[in-house]
Amino acid sequence: MAPDSRGTTPGTRPGVRILVVGGGYVGMYTALRLQRKLKQRLRSGDAEIVIVTPEPYMTYQPFLPEAAAGSISPRHVVVPLRRVLKDCTIVIGEAQRVDHAKRTATVTTLATGEDGTGALEIGYDEIVIAPGSVSRTLPIPGLADFGIGFKTVEEAIGLRNHVIEQMDIASATRDPAIRDAALTFVFVGGGYAGVEALAELEDMARYTARYYHNIKPADLKWILVEASGRILPEVGEAMGTYAIGELRSRNIDVRLETRLDTCEDRVAVLSDGSRFPTRTLVWTAGVKPAPLLAATDLPLTERGRLRCTATLGVEDMSHAWAAGDAAAVPDLTAAEPGRETAPNAQHAVRQAKVLADNVLASVDGKPLTEYRHAYAGSVASLGLHKGVAHVYGRKLKGYPAWLMHRTYHLSRVPTFNRKARVLAEWTLSGLFKREIVSLGSLEHPRAEFELAAGGGGSGTPGLPGPSRPKGPGEPPRDAGAPPKDGRTDG
Numbered sequence: 001m002a003p004d005s006r007g008t009t010p011g012t013r014p015g016v017r018i019l020v021v022g023g024g025y026v027g028m029y030t031a032l033r034l035q036r037k038l039k040q041r042l043r044s045g046d047a048e049i050v051i052v053t054p055e056p057y058m059t060y061q062p063f064l065p066e067a068a069a070g071s072i073s074p075r076h077v078v079v080p081l082r083r084v085l086k087d088c089t090i091v092i093g094e095a096q097r098v099d100h101a102k103r104t105a106t107v108t109t110l111a112t113g114e115d116g117t118g119a120l121e122i123g124y125d126e127i128v129i130a131p132g133s134v135s136r137t138l139p140i141p142g143l144a145d146f147g148i149g150f151k152t153v154e155e156a157i158g159l160r161n162h163v164i165e166q167m168d169i170a171s172a173t174r175d176p177a178i179r180d181a182a183l184t185f186v187f188v189g190g191g192y193a194g195v196e197a198l199a200e201l202e203d204m205a206r207y208t209a210r211y212y213h214n215i216k217p218a219d220l221k222w223i224l225v226e227a228s229g230r231i232l233p234e235v236g237e238a239m240g241t242y243a244i245g246e247l248r249s250r251n252i253d254v255r256l257e258t259r260l261d262t263c264e265d266r267v268a269v270l271s272d273g274s275r276f277p278t279r280t281l282v283w284t285a286g287v288k289p290a291p292l293l294a295a296t297d298l299p300l301t302e303r304g305r306l307r308c309t310a311t312l313g314v315e316d317m318s319h320a321w322a323a324g325d326a327a328a329v330p331d332l333t334a335a336e337p338g339r340e341t342a343p344n345a346q347h348a349v350r351q352a353k354v355l356a357d358n359v360l361a362s363v364d365g366k367p368l369t370e371y372r373h374a375y376a377g378s379v380a381s382l383g384l385h386k387g388v389a390h391v392y393g394r395k396l397k398g399y400p401a402w403l404m405h406r407t408y409h410l411s412r413v414p415t416f417n418r419k420a421r422v423l424a425e426w427t428l429s430g431l432f433k434r435e436i437v438s439l440g441s442l443e444h445p446r447a448e449f450e451l452a453a454g455g456g457g458s459g460t461p462g463l464p465g466p467s468r469p470k471g472p473g474e475p476p477r478d479a480g481a482p483p484k485d486g487r488t489d490g
């Protein structure tokens with residue numbers, strides 16, 4: 001049933017319609033709880049939950065670094081929404097606008113434009129806005145052309161394939177400059193996304209190097225660029241300092257109080273004057289709220305997050321709710337007033353629970369609950385068997401921290417099905433050797449056939465053509481660079 005088939009104006013539908021925008025942490029956990037608590041009403045048609053999300057799955061982002069390292073397969077890092085939210089209506093699409101005064105969201109889907117019917121207008125009685133955040137970039141010359149983020153499963157797997165492909169290029173080329181650039185990996189941003197991604201990929205690449213006849217681990221150059229004087233603020237100063245020591249002991253070049261100035265022509269130029277020709281630039285220097293928020297009639301903070309109350313309602317609005325990275329929620333546990341809860345999964349999951357309960361309380365005219373959670377600390381992996389943790393005042397490092405990281409996230413990853421699969425993968429990878437192949441060609445499934453068929457076109461719409469699209473950090477095809485496999489000079 002199309003979500004707007006029962007009328008777009010509140011009151012014209014028999015029951016209450018709750019629209020959830022975003023199928024990530026907040027969206028999925030909110031819908032799950034609503035689904036459970038509204039079971040009877042959903043079945044009798046007295047209530048309806050509609051989720052609008054661009055992907056049919058929720059991504060468990062803390063597992064992205066392990067997916068990039070090949071310790072967990074990409075399918076197990078995501079949770080299929082249609083399976084867990086059986087009693088909800090799932091619309092694969094993107095909310096483009098929210099007109100809360102009219103209680104309507106404008107949504108484009110994969111069919112928009114193809115069937116000529118235009119965007120959907122979905123009416124609602126209650127709206128939960130949870131589109132999360134996107135990478136916060138700066139106007140650095142070359143960044144938009146050569147950088148890649150680390151927020152999605154596609155980016156994590158693309159980066160894994162890319163790193164191994166660079167090792168293939170370095171192994172095959174006779175040009176020392178190409179080899180040097182291929183083996184140089186620059187990461188900007190020392191939060192958990194950047195540090196964990198770098199540490200896991202470095203670990204994987206160092207292991208992979210043993211299978212190359214002409215690449216030694218010491219040939220790989222890994223650089224972490226961080227504008228402030230510390231990394232991993234989430235685990236506290238002492239554990240952050242330990243992490244720096246651990247990374248440096250692995251020959252990773254950690255540069256604090258340093259910024260990326262430019263990265264034009266595949267040369268990363270840092271504020272300390274150093275220059276690194278590189279084909280890999282990973283940008284993890286913070287997040288900003290999803291662009292959708294600017295296309296609503298709801299109040300925003302200076303930083304563009306939705307202005308919320310402690311009950312997770314949007315300020316001065318009724319029937320509009322928000323949580324997670326997109327919401328500025330007062331932190332009632334903070335010593336100084338005026339602080340907001342940090343954008344992390346720890347808050348997102350807990351806020352989703354309170355939010356769902358408050359939506360129901362509002363529908364039933366009951367009192368609302370305030371969100372209150374004191375940050376418990378954090379765990380971070382620094383590669384296989386290495387980590388740091390600072391949880392409830394307890395500091396751990398090395399193997400115990402890594403074990404805690406795995407145990408914690410295994411307990412947190414949604415659904416028993418996913419827990420079992422992840423545990424099985426970890427067990428198998430403990431028994432056997434690491435996977436070291438790059439399956440980048442999976443991203444271009446028609447290339448082989450089009451070449452065989454002699455086609456030179458760009459391929460069927462929606463599928464890549466024979467000339468493989470650019471990988472992370474690669475130049476445009478006309479930039480005079482050698483083909484990706486680097487073998488023309490051979």
Ligand SMILES: Cc1cc2nc3c(=O)[nH]c(=O)nc-3n(C[C@H](O)[C@H](O)[C@H](O)COP(=O)(O)OP(=O)(O)OC[C@H]3O[C@@H](n4cnc5c(N)ncnc54)[C@H](O)[C@@H]3O)c2cc1C
Binds near residue numbers: 058061096151343
């Ligand atoms: C690599 C990495 C590691 C991390 N590790 C940790 C960790 O160890 N601990 C921790 O606490 N936090 C961690 N985080 C942060 C945590 O994942 C986020 O804070 C959390 O996902 C926020 O939840 P959310 O629901 O607000 O957003 P998300 O989970 O990002 O979900 C937002 C959803 O909304 C969808 N969406 C966006 N725009 C629209 C639109 N216009 N219409 C419809 N849908 C839309 C998105 O596609 C996405 O599905 C990590 C993040 C990353 C990137």
